[in-house]
Amino acid sequence: MIKQPKGMVGQDSGQPWFLFWNSQSFELLNQKNTKLDPDMRERCAEYLRQCHNPDEGGFRGAPYMMSHIASTYAAIMAIVNVGTEKAYNLVDIIAMKKFLLSVKNNKIKDDKDCSNMYQFQSDFEFA
Numbered sequence: 542m543i544k545q546p547k548g549m550v551g552q553d554s555g556q557p558w559f560l561f562w563n564s565q566s567f568e569l570l571n572q573k574n575t576k577l578d579p580d581m582r583e584r585c586a587e588y589l590r591q592c593h594n595p596d597e598g599g600f601r602g603a604p605y606m607m608s609h610i611a612s613t614y615a616a617i618m619a620i621v622n623v624g625t626e627k628a629y630n631l632v633d634i635i636a637m638k639k640f641l642l643s644v645k646n647n648k649i650k651d652d653k654d655c656s657n658m659y660q661f662q663s664d665f666e667f668a
Contacts, residue, residue, distance in 0.1 A: 556603050557592055557615035560585055564622035577623065586628040589616050597643070598636030610644050613637075 564585065567575050577585070591604040592612065599608030600616035620628045 555612070555615070557589065557600055557612045557619055560589065560619040561615040561622065564619055568622055582623050582625050583627070585619065585623045586625055586631065589619060589623075589628065590631055592616060593631050594640075595633070595636065598633060598638070598640030599644075608640055610641075613640070 597608040599613040602612040
């Protein structure tokens with residue numbers, strides 16, 4: 542695991558977001574000296590592998606956390622930016638679908654259909 546700078550330690554639950562924001566910035570700048578080199582792409586893919594939760598199918602905010610819909614979104618977008626076969630192979634489509642369906646809200650609350658809403662985590666209680 543890559544050691545975070547002291548000021549970022551409190552942000553550990555959003556680690557896939559840092560990879561996404563930085564890789565997206567590089568993509569948008571589209572300059573020779575701001576591209577992800579092969580070594581950095583490899584390191585990003587390896588770190589995202591540690592954040593992947595093969596039991597649940599989603600991605601964690603950090604390697605020791607549970608899957609979360611927001612970190613899963615950030616990890617998928619970072620994978621697209623990394624753009625390597627190793628990164629693409631992190632996504633198990635069947636397990637990802639299972640995870641997304643587990644956080645999809647299929648409830649009706651106060652006569653309002655909330656079926657197109659997603660919970661943040663699978664154990665989250667919809668109010």
